[in-house]
Amino acid sequence: MEQRKRIGVIGGGFAGLTAAYRLAHQGFEVTLWERNQYGGQAGTFPVGDTQLEIFYHHLFKSDTSIAGLAEELGIGDRLVWLPSNVGYFTDGKIYPLNGAKDVLKLGSIPFHDRIRLGAVTFYLQHVTDWKKYEKITAHDWLQRALGKRAYDKTLGAQLRAKFGRYYDEVAMVWFWGKIWLRTTSRRNPLDQEKLGYFTGSFRTMVDALVDGCERVGVTMRVGDPITSLEQVRDDKGWSVGTESIDQPEPFDAIIATVPSPVFQTMVPNLPQTYADQLGRLNYEAAVVAILELDRPLTDIYWLNIADDDMPFTGIIEHTNFVDSSVYGGRRFVYLSKYLEPDHPYFTMDDDRLIDEYVPHLKKVNLDFDQSWIRNTWVFRERAAQPIIPLNYSEMIPSHRTPLHGLYLANTTQIYPEDRGTNYSVRLGNDIAKLVQEDLTIFDRSRPGDVSSRLAD
Ligand SMILES: Cc1cc2nc3c(=O)[nH]c(=O)nc-3n(C[C@H](O)[C@H](O)[C@H](O)COP(=O)(O)OP(=O)(O)OC[C@H]3O[C@@H](n4cnc5c(N)ncnc54)[C@H](O)[C@@H]3O)c2cc1C
Numbered sequence: 001m002e003q004r005k006r007i008g009v010i011g012g013g014f015a016g017l018t019a020a021y022r023l024a025h026q027g028f029e030v031t032l033w034e035r036n037q038y039g040g041q042a043g044t045f046p047v048g049d050t051q052l053e054i055f056y057h058h059l060f061k062s063d064t065s066i067a068g069l070a071e072e073l074g075i076g077d078r079l080v081w082l083p084s085n086v087g088y089f090t091d092g093k094i095y096p097l098n099g100a101k102d103v104l105k106l107g108s109i110p111f112h113d114r115i116r117l118g119a120v121t122f123y124l125q126h127v128t129d130w131k132k133y134e135k136i137t138a139h140d141w142l143q144r145a146l147g148k149r150a151y152d153k154t155l156g157a158q159l160r161a162k163f164g165r166y167y168d169e170v171a172m173v174w175f176w177g178k179i180w181l182r183t184t185s186r187r188n189p190l191d192q193e194k195l196g197y198f199t200g201s202f203r204t205m206v207d208a209l210v211d212g213c214e215r216v217g218v219t220m221r222v223g224d225p226i227t228s229l230e231q232v233r234d235d236k237g238w239s240v241g242t243e244s245i246d247q248p249e250p251f252d253a254i255i256a257t258v259p260s261p262v263f264q265t266m267v268p269n270l271p272q273t274y275a276d277q278l279g280r281l282n283y284e285a286a287v288v289a290i291l292e293l294d295r296p297l298t299d300i301y302w303l304n305i306a307d308d309d310m311p312f313t314g315i316i317e318h319t320n321f322v323d324s325s326v327y328g329g330r331r332f333v334y335l336s337k338y339l340e341p342d343h344p345y346f347t348m349d350d351d352r353l354i355d356e357y358v359p360h361l362k363k364v365n366l367d368f369d370q371s372w373i374r375n376t377w378v379f380r381e382r383a384a385q386p387i388i389p390l391n392y393s394e395m396i397p398s399h400r401t402p403l404h405g406l407y408l409a410n411t412t413q414i415y416p417e418d419r420g421t422n423y424s425v426r427l428g429n430d431i432a433k434l435v436q437e438d439l440t441i442f443d444r445s446r447p448g449d450v451s452s453r454l455a456d
Pocket residue numbers: 010011012013014015016033034035036037038039040041042055056057058059224225226227257258259262286288336381384385410411419420421422424
């Protein structure tokens with residue numbers, strides 16, 4: 001009997017879980033390794049008898065890959081669409097920013113600048129040909145379109161908040177993608193925006209995928225980081241090194257879904273051209289503090305902060321999106337900052353970071369008092385946001401590495417959309433298809449299908 005092809009998947013975030021699920025479903029023998037917890041950047045931690053994301057998470061209506069997978073896994077009804085609202089904090093004041101009417105009331109810039117901002121946003125909402133935005137930075141395009149004063153006070157401030165020292169290198173494609181996604185989240189621009197969330201947190205979706213993987217026979221190894229990957233002599237596949245493996249059996253293919261720098265440490269002998277390609281792509285890191293408060297801080301879910309004196313750039317008040325009754329009345333606020341990993345906040349002691357952050361909350365709510373805080377947590381991610389420079393489509397590393405049987409599928413390969421759980425699901429779907437095609441063509445014999453097992 002033909003032996004089933006063996007595939008190793010590294011990383012149990014949405015990309016790795018989806019790829020493993022698809023390939024095992026096709027009849028391959030799949031093993032998945034996750035270093036830490038399933039869900040990766042969309043991981044959660046327990047709060048009472050439910051879970052909360054380590055980093056704030058929601059979905060847009062355009063996130064059809066993840067919504068489709070949720071349906072397929074039988075939890076479509078757990079994806080709910082909840083009203084949300086956005087605000088903008090500048091010059092010591094919160095401005096609601098939920099559509100054209102609010103833009104016209106944005107008192108931090110003169111009236112004719114507001115008209116210009118509204119017109120530019122409206123224009124971008126209707127652009128579908130994004131290719132032209134590969135050749136110009138968001139900084140140049142937006143400054144020209146809005147005028148320097150309005151740009152500096154609004155979208156320029158947001159770009160600086162997200163991309164730090166890279167803010168004037170990011171291609172306009174990235175910004176266009178953001179506007180476009182938000183637009184498709186509202187059927188009618190005058191409607192209140194609704195965002196998607198899984199009842200029980202994103203853990204619900206992660207658990208469903210893990211269950212799905214187990215049902216189709218994926219061998220799941222959590223808490224078992226891959227330390228090395230080695231090509232077996234005479235092109236006979238790949239052996240993996242982890243702390244727990246003593247007699248590695250070779251895999252026909254390996255899919256790594258980890259960030260590129262992590263991948264490079266696993267395979268130090270990557271051919272130079274490919275290694276250089278990976279090395280040219282950068283990520284912003286993120287540090288996110290979570291406060292549990294005994295009352296609301298504001299009445300806004302997503303508050304962009306445009307104030308250089310504030311140490312964080314977003315206040316995401318989760319319980320203004322998901323009702324606090326879900327958490328037994330407990331309220332959660334994320335304080336978000338994207339930064340370069342050499343920024344002191346990225347390595348600062350958690351308590352010190354919270355001490356630096358907390359006094360600034362009085363700026364958004366004069367009544368705020370430290371005694372409102374019940375608990376705090378701090379989470380960090382080194383590869384939080386790929387930087388998208390000009391002509392990115394020519395820089396994206398291919399999924400097939402130059403080493404036979406070794407594949408890369410990570411967030412730097414998501415384009416032109418911005419990274420997100422939906423696109424990691426899409427990435428997982430795409431890489432599974434590619435690997436399946438490659439293994440089937442190389443061997444001709446298709447592995448057995450296990451759909452009958454699924455029907456059980
Ligand atoms: C602050 C923040 C807010 C976000 N908000 C949203 C949002 O609102 N909506 C949204 O859709 N997306 C959001 N995202 C993005 C989203 O979470 C990610 O794009 C997505 O989860 C990435 O999935 P992935 O599987 O591609 O990568 P990851 O989630 O990074 O998965 C990679 C996995 O590999 C594992 N790993 C690393 N090294 C090893 C090793 N040596 N061996 C084994 N395993 C290893 C990691 O532990 C990790 O689980 C946000 C991200 C951040 C940082």
